[in-house]
Amino acid sequence: MVIKKNDMLNEGMYIKTLSSGAKCYIIPKSGYGEAQAIAAFNYGSNDIDFLADGKEFNSPDGVAHFLEHKLFEEEWGNVFEEFSKNGANANAFTDFNKTAYYFSCTEKFEENFERLLKFVQSPYFTEESTEREKGIIGQEITMYDDDPSWQVVFNMLRGMYFNHTVSKNIAGSIKSIADVDKDTLYKCYKSFYCPENMTVVCVGDLKPEKVFEEADRIIKKTNCKRAKTIYENEPSTVCKNYVESKMEISKSLFNLGFKINPKDINVKKVYGIKILLDLVAGSGSALYERIYKAGLMDEEPGLQFTAGEGYAFAIIAGNSNDSKKTADEIINEITILKKLGFKEEDFERIKKKHIGRFIRGFNSVDAIAMSQIELGVKGEDLFDAFQAICGMKKTYLEEILRDEFNTDSIVLSVVKQ
Amino acid sequence: MIELEELTKFNIKEGITLHYLRADKFKTNVIGILIRNELTKENATKNAVLAQVLKKSCDKYPTSYELVRRTEEMFGSVFNVSVLKKGEEQILFFYMEVLANSKVFEEGLEFLREIISKPLIKENGFDKETVEREKENLRQKIRARSDDKKEYAKLRCIEETCSNEAFGVYGDGYEEDIDSIDCNNLYDHYIDMLKHSPIEIMVCGTQSYNTENIIKKMFIQDRQNIINLKPTISEKRNNEKNEVKEKMDILQGKLCMSFRSSSESKGKGFFGMLVFNEILGAGSNSRLFNNVREKESLCYYVNSFMYRYKMILVIQAGIEDKNYDKTVKIILDEIESLKSNLVTEKEIENAKINLSRYYNGIEDYQSGIMDFYLNEYLIGSCENIKSFIEKINKVNVEDVRKAAESISVDTVYFLSGK
Numbered sequence: 001m002v003i004k005k006n007d008m009l010n011e012g013m014y015i016k017t018l019s020s021g022a023k024c025y026i027i028p029k030s031g032y033g034e035a036q037a038i039a040a041f042n043y044g045s046n047d048i049d050f051l052a053d054g055k056e057f058n059s060p061d062g063v064a065h066f067l068e069h070k071l072f073e074e075e076w077g078n079v080f081e082e083f084s085k086n087g088a089n090a091n092a093f094t095d096f097n098k099t100a101y102y103f104s105c106t107e108k109f110e111e112n113f114e115r116l117l118k119f120v121q122s123p124y125f126t127e128e129s130t131e132r133e134k135g136i137i138g139q140e141i142t143m144y145d146d147d148p149s150w151q152v153v154f155n156m157l158r159g160m161y162f163n164h165t166v167s168k169n170i171a172g173s174i175k176s177i178a179d180v181d182k183d184t185l186y187k188c189y190k191s192f193y194c195p196e197n198m199t200v201v202c203v204g205d206l207k208p209e210k211v212f213e214e215a216d217r218i219i220k221k222t223n224c225k226r227a228k229t230i231y232e233n234e235p236s237t238v239c240k241n242y243v244e245s246k247m248e249i250s251k252s253l254f255n256l257g258f259k260i261n262p263k264d265i266n267v268k269k270v271y272g273i274k275i276l277l278d279l280v281a282g283s284g285s286a287l288y289e290r291i292y293k294a295g296l297m298d299e300e301p302g303l304q305f306t307a308g309e310g311y312a313f314a315i316i317a318g319n320s321n322d323s324k325k326t327a328d329e330i331i332n333e334i335t336i337l338k339k340l341g342f343k344e345e346d347f348e349r350i351k352k353k354h355i356g357r358f359i360r361g362f363n364s365v366d367a368i369a370m371s372q373i374e375l376g377v378k379g380e381d382l383f384d385a386f387q388a389i390c391g392m393k394k395t396y397l398e399e400i401l402r403d404e405f406n407t408d409s410i411v412l413s414v415v416k417q
Numbered sequence: 418m419i420e421l422e423e424l425t426k427f428n429i430k431e432g433i434t435l436h437y438l439r440a441d442k443f444k445t446n447v448i449g450i451l452i453r454n455e456l457t458k459e460n461a462t463k464n465a466v467l468a469q470v471l472k473k474s475c476d477k478y479p480t481s482y483e484l485v486r487r488t489e490e491m492f493g494s495v496f497n498v499s500v501l502k503k504g505e506e507q508i509l510f511f512y513m514e515v516l517a518n519s520k521v522f523e524e525g526l527e528f529l530r531e532i533i534s535k536p537l538i539k540e541n542g543f544d545k546e547t548v549e550r551e552k553e554n555l556r557q558k559i560r561a562r563s564d565d566k567k568e569y570a571k572l573r574c575i576e577e578t579c580s581n582e583a584f585g586v587y588g589d590g591y592e593e594d595i596d597s598i599d600c601n602n603l604y605d606h607y608i609d610m611l612k613h614s615p616i617e618i619m620v621c622g623t624q625s626y627n628t629e630n631i632i633k634k635m636f637i638q639d640r641q642n643i644i645n646l647k648p649t650i651s652e653k654r655n656n657e658k659n660e661v662k663e664k665m666d667i668l669q670g671k672l673c674m675s676f677r678s679s680s681e682s683k684g685k686g687f688f689g690m691l692v693f694n695e696i697l698g699a700g701s702n703s704r705l706f707n708n709v710r711e712k713e714s715l716c717y718y719v720n721s722f723m724y725r726y727k728m729i730l731v732i733q734a735g736i737e738d739k740n741y742d743k744t745v746k747i748i749l750d751e752i753e754s755l756k757s758n759l760v761t762e763k764e765i766e767n768a769k770i771n772l773s774r775y776y777n778g779i780e781d782y783q784s785g786i787m788d789f790y791l792n793e794y795l796i797g798s799c800e801n802i803k804s805f806i807e808k809i810n811k812v813n814v815e816d817v818r819k820a821a822e823s824i825s826v827d828t829v830y831f832l833s834g835k
Contacts, residue, residue, distance in 0.1 A: 009444075031442040033777040084702070087770045106777040250564070284486040292481075298554070349490050356492025356516055359444045365781060 001212065006383045008390070011362055013383060014208040020221040021196035025376050026208045027368055035109045035204025036369045039120050040100035042199070042226070042377050043192035045170040046308065047097075052191040052227035060179040062137070062172015063188050065094040069133055070125055070185060071101070079119045088112040096166050097308040098377050104366065109206065110214060117200075117218040123189045125182040134177055141171050148249045148415045156257040156315070156413035159243040163232035166311040194224035199376040203369040231310045236261065236409060243413045252416040254323035256330055259409035260305075260312040267380045268388040269400070270305060271354070273314060275389070276397045277303040279342055279350050280334060281316050287333040296326045314405075323414045331407055338402050347394040354389050424790060424801070429618065429633055432643035436794070437628075438621040438786055446522050446622030447783040450511040450529065450635075451791070453615045453646055456502060456583045462555070462590030463606050464500050464507050466598055469551035470543055471511075471607075472498035476535040479544075491524050492516050498532075502588030503795055504649030504726025509610065514783075517623050526631040533635045536607070542600035543607075552595050559592045563665070566832060567718075570671035571733060574830035575724075577661050578675040584649070584727050611638045615646060619791065621783040648797060651682060651728035658826045664835050669717070670738045671832040674748065676824040678728040683798035685808075685816065686823065690723065690730070692812040693820035695768035696760055697721050697752075698732060702767055704751050705732065713747065715740050726796065730824055738833040745829060755821035759814040772809050776802055 001016040014026040045065060049058050072079045072092070083090035088105035101120050105112050144150045157167040171177075198219070202211050238259055260273070281287050283300035291297050302317040320326040361367045372382050427435040454464060478484040488494045495514040500507055511533065515525030537544045563569045572587065579585030618632055680686030698705035698721025705719045719734040736744050779785035780802055793800055800808065 029442070033780050085767070085770075087774050089774070104778075106774045250561075284482065284489045289480075289482040349486065353489040353493035356494065356521075359516060360493070360495075360514070363443050363445060363783070 004381070004383050006386060009359060009362055009383075009386060013381060014212070015381065016212050018195070018212070018216045018219055020216070020219045021194070022198040022200060022215070022219050023376065023379070024200040024212060024215050025202070025372055025381060026206060026211050027201075027203045027372065027382075028206055028208060029204055029365055029368070032205050032365055033106045034104050034365050035106075035202070035206060036102060036104040036365050037109075037113050037116055037200065037202045038100050038102035038369050038373045039116055040098045040199050040201075040373050040377055041120075041193055042098055042197045043188075044095050044097040044099060045168060045172075046165045046311075047192065047227075047229045048165050048168070049230045050191060050227040051230055052187075056230065057187065057191070057227075059184060059188055060172060061168045061176035062170070063180060063184060064099055065171045066133065066137060066177060066180050067185055067188055068092050068094045068099045068101075069137060070129065071120060071123060073129055074119065074122060074124050079115065082115060083112060086112055086115070088115075090116075094170055096170070096306070096311070098373075100373055102369070109204065110210075113202070113211070113214060114218055117215065120193070120198075121218075121220065123186065123193070125185045127182050130180060130182045130185065134180070137171060137177055138174050141169070141174055141177075144169070144171065148247045148253050151245055151247065152253045152255045152317070152413050152415045153315070155243045155245050155415070156255040156411050157313070159240040159411040159413060160238045160257050160259050160313060161311070162234060162239055164234045164311050165231070166308070190224065191227035194222060194226050195219050196224075197226040199373060201369050201372045201376055203365045203372070229309070234310060236406075238409050238411050241411060243411065245413075245415045246417065247415050249415060249417055251319040252321060252323050252414060253319055254317065254326065254415075255411075255413045256316045256327050257411040257413065258314040258405055259411070260307070260314060260404050262307060262310050262312040265307040265312055267375065267378075267384045270307060271385055271388045272392060272397055272400055273305040273404075274303070275350055275354050275392060276400060277305065277314060277316065278354070279346060279397065280337060280401075281330060282350065284349070284353075285346075287330065291326060291329055294329075296320050296322055296329070323412065323416075327412045331410065334401065334405055335407065338405070341398045342394055344394065347397070351389070351392055358386055358389055427629060429629065430636055431640040432614075433616040433618065433636060433640065435618045435620065435629065435632060436790065437624060438619065438790060439624065440621055440783065440786065441623055443622055443783055444517055445514050445783070446517050446525075446620065447512070447514045447787065448526065448529065448621075449619040449787055449791075450533065451501070451617045451619070452509040452610055453617065454507050454509070454610065455644070455646060456505045456507040456586050456588070458586050458591070458594075460606070461507060461586050461588070462594035463598055463603060464509060465588075465590040466548070466551055466555055466595070467603060467607055468498045468500045468509055469554060470547055470603065471509075471532060471536060472496075473547055473551070474537045474544070475532045476537050477531045479537050487528060491528065492521055494521075494525055494528070496528070496532075500588060503791070505583035506646060506649070506795070507586075507588060519627075522622075523627055523631065526628065530631060530635045534637055536604075538604065539600075542604045545600045548598070548600040548603060552598060555590065556592055556595055559590065566665065566667055566669075566671050567733065567735065570673045570830060570832045571731065573661070573663065573832070574673035574675050574731065574828055575729075577659060577830055578729065578828040579727070584724075584729075608638065611636065612640060613642055613644050615643055617791070617794070619787045621787050648795075649682075649726040651678065651680075651726075659828045661828060661830045663830075663832050665832055667832070667834050669735045670741065670834065672732075672734045672736055672741065672744060673830045673832075674732045674745070675827045675830075676730040676732070676752075677827050678730060678820070678823045680728055680820060680823045682725050682728050682796050686820070687725070687728075687798075688808045688812050689816035689820040690728070690823070691772065691809060692765065692768050693755070693817045694721055694723050694730060695772055696764050696817065697755065699768075700771055702764075704755070705734075705748070708751055709734060709744060709747055713743075715744050715747070725792065729827070741831055741833070749826065752821060752824065752826075756818065758818075760817050762814070765812070765814055765817060769810055769812070773806050776806050776809070
């Protein structure tokens with residue numbers, strides 16, 4: 001067990017690799033009424049083609065998400081109800097590289113924690129229930145198809161990636177999920193739901209030794225070894241620089257995507273790029289002031305950076321009546337900043353902002369748990385992240401801007417009326 | 418756990434009270450400044466524009482850009498100005514969240530002092546360009562009210578239910594009242610408010626010894642003839658139910674029904690209503706969910722909630738137009754049944770578990786804590802979170818039946834497709 005402390009945050013963290021191979025992070029929050037536990041598996045919508053038992057398997061798009069839905073069903077009934085009866089709120093989500101199951105409660109933590117760990121180890125899939133789920137997931141897919149804010153992102157990704165599976169809809173398509181059967185679900189479960197592929201995060205007024213003991217007792221060691229996901233080669237260039245879609249929307253929505261080199265993206269680079277984006281286009285930036293005064297946007301842009309195995313992209317997003325002009329302004333600004341670098345006072349101010357906001361994140365059990373699971377599946381933790389932010393240097397960010405933000409590897413995705 | 422003893426009140430000036438909620442577990446201090454006004458059609462729009470204008474600039478930071486940069490400089494402090502509707506009050510609400518470090522907290526308080534006491538003035542009025550731009554922004558916002566159909570149906574239902582009462586006034590104003598607002602009359606209105614409105618200041622976090630002093634300097638006007646705001650009262654009308662139907666270009670019909678209760682907004686009757694509402698329509702095990710959605714497949718969503726200040730209970734459902742009569746009948750029958758038949762022990766137990774979890778969870782969020790205490794204060798109830806939950810747990814099946822008995826339908830509003 002490793003005990004980490006951070007004096008500036010005034011927080012502690014307990015980290016242990018359990019006998020089964022699962023990794024467990026506990027962040028005690030004394031005086032908090034609510035506790036939250038998350039169990040996540042490093043298996044997401046990207047893991048479509050993989051090597052298991054020496055053989056290649058091609059699963060339909062959207063299986064990881066499908067599996068997430070079905071795991072809540074047991075032979076005796078639905079796990080959601082059991083959580084609810086015991087004062088807990090349970091949920092789950094699937095993203096590009098992981099599936100996470102979690103609950104929060106103000107009482108009976110041990111009982112609910114046991115429930116969580118047990119149900120993710122007990123797959124129960126039948127032909128009948130798999131068929132039934134297709135209708136429900138079909139409705140969910142349609143809901144996302146109707147949502148401009150989802151469309152604008154995935155259109156951007158499809159313009160950005162030639163081969164990488166990150167451009168596929170997380171839930172798949174109605175066509176792809178039609179091919180899912182119970183054998184597929186079992187196959188994918190056995191290939192990826194291994195303890196060595198599992199990360200557990202617990203946050204709240206908890207006793208770490210007790211939680212570790214419980215987790216160690218309930219998570220069983222297996223012979224399972226995580227399958228190896230197969231990716232095709234992906235060039236650094238993009239397929240299309242511009243993608244447009246028409247939908248029922250009052251103000252046009254845009255995503256300006258930057259394809260970033262996915263190699264060696266550690267926690268320092270992740271937080272560095274987040275700070276960099278804020279410097280370039282955040283609410284206090286000269287660029288945003290120009291864009292706002294020109295009437296191109298009336299709300300600050302959304303800024304995002306996402307990375308995983310074989311993919312990394314940054315997005316500057318927002319509503320604008322002239323997305324092309326706004327995108328040009330942003331690209332021009334980046335070109336200028338590459339030459340001139342950032343102003344010292346701007347860098348110091350934004351660094352302070354990110355330090356303050358990170359500390360503020362520790363107010364919330366949910367924010368801590370969700371941020372830690374994001375880092376935990378990559379073997380990193382929040383204290384690493386905080387140290388990276390505090391030690392951030394202007395020259396490092398300027399280097400990233402020059403080397404990684406290539407104006408050829410940009411995709412502008414627009415959704416308009 | 419926040420105990421009542423941890424809540425202390427200080428009188429700052431005539432009609433200005435500082436409520437200090439000590440909470441050591443958070444990383445930030447939150448300060449809320451609430452300038453309380455009567456909710457009237459005459460002033461609702463003015464107050465909405467005022468909040469927007471005060472948010473964008475002040476004398477020291479005359480552009481939105483400079484203002485934002487100042488908050489970033491203060492370690493990413495969060496700052497906002499908005500209008501809140503609490504019963505029949507419209508409150509101008511200044512919100513600031515700063516790191517709990519005393520130095521940064523005091524910088525945050527000083528920032529608020531600049532915003533409140535030294536707005537950007539040009540020739541005895543607010544900056545004209547700012548006012549005109551914010552009037553236009555509000556106009557767009559009001560027009561977009563009908564974008565969220567579910568929300569719109571709810572607003573219309575309340576407007577119809579309370580057509581002769583202040584509660585029916587929109588919290589963010591009316592398009593037709595925007596044009597008459599100008600930079601001078603808006604400024605006069607603000608100064609008036611600073612002189613005569615009761616003001617509550619809530620601080621949640623760790624105290625700084627200088628807090629009171631800086632706050633005193635925020636309010637430089639002579640304070641006299643402080644307005645005496647009447648508490649919001651609920652009234653039961655024994656009228657026939659009022660049916661209102663409107664059409665819009667939509668696929669799914671939005672049903673919204675209001676019910677008046679004769680129970681008080683605090684005390685035994687209130688807690689009975691709270692548990693009754695939970696059983697009736699607050700979760701996935703509720704009567705409405707089971708009988709309207711699961712059994713009859715009539716809707717995708719159905720739920721109930723309460724406007725505590727007016728003791729009005731609202732039921733919402735998204736249904737197909739053709740199922741209007743059937744749905745209304747099932748809902749009214751369900752309520753009739755709850756008036757004469759007792760709920761099961763299991764139902765009341767589950768309701769209490771859900772409510773306990775919700776209210777226990779509030780203590781983990783400063784904004785939740787502040788809102789809880791503000792409501793208790795404005796309503797004249799004196800619970801802390803612990804005693805509130807204790808009272809919930811004391812509710813029995815007869816209390817729930819009495820709560821059902823206390824309600825009667827007021828308005829049935831239906832927004833259907835063309």
